[in-house]
Structure formats: C-alpha cells, structure tokens
Amino acid sequence: MAEESEVDFLGALPLDMSIRKNTDEGRPCVxxxxxxxxxxxxREIARHVAAKLSLQAKDYTTKFPSIKVMNN
Known part of the structure; x- marks a missing residue:
C-alpha cells in the first residue's frame, strides 16, 4: 500500500492478540x-517517524510578523 500510495513505509505491527488485549485495558504495549x-x-517505528520528520524542511514563516508599508 505504501508503494502504491507513493509514501514511505515506516514499519508494521504483527496481528497479535496482546495488542488488542492491552489496548482494550488502556495499557499500551510499551x-x-x-x-x-x-x-x-x-519503538523502531517511532525512530523511523522521527528520522523522517527530522529531514523535513522547517518553515518559520508563521513565526515572523507580517510587515505592511502603506503610503498615504
């Protein structure tokens, strides 16, 4: 699916009953x-996500005020 959608594959979780059981009990597997x-x-998937996010360009344009010069 990732390849078809042209997005990076970051990881996969197995179909494991403990994930459902722990989630239903409100206790994450970690x-x-x-x-x-x-x-x-x-944790490995989280590292992949963090690595991908760290490579993205940062846009600071919203951090600066807009300046308008008006001639009267």
Missing part, C-alpha cells in the same frame, strides 16, 4: 510489556 517484542517494534 507500558504493559516494555521489554517485549511488540514494544520494540513500536
């Missing part, structure tokens, strides 16, 4: 099992 395989996958 909290319920911080050293588990699924938590490692989440």
């Amino acid at each position: 909290v319920a099992e911080p050293d588990g395989r699924i938590a490692q996958i989440y």
Whole structure:
C-alpha cells in the first residue's frame, strides 16, 4: 500500500492478540510489556517517524510578523 500510495513505509505491527488485549485495558504495549517484542517494534517505528520528520524542511514563516508599508 505504501508503494502504491507513493509514501514511505515506516514499519508494521504483527496481528497479535496482546495488542488488542492491552489496548482494550488502556495499557499500551510499551507500558504493559516494555521489554517485549511488540514494544520494540513500536519503538523502531517511532525512530523511523522521527528520522523522517527530522529531514523535513522547517518553515518559520508563521513565526515572523507580517510587515505592511502603506503610503498615504
């Protein structure tokens, strides 16, 4: 799907019952099992997202006021 949509593939999670169970209980996998395989996958995906975001150009144009010069 990522290739068809021409977007970067950042990672995939397995179909694992513990993800559903922990989510239903309000406990993210990284909290319920911080050293588990699924938590490692989440962290790897987060690193990929952070790396991609760090490569984006920063637009600071909204940080500066607009200046208008009016001649009367």
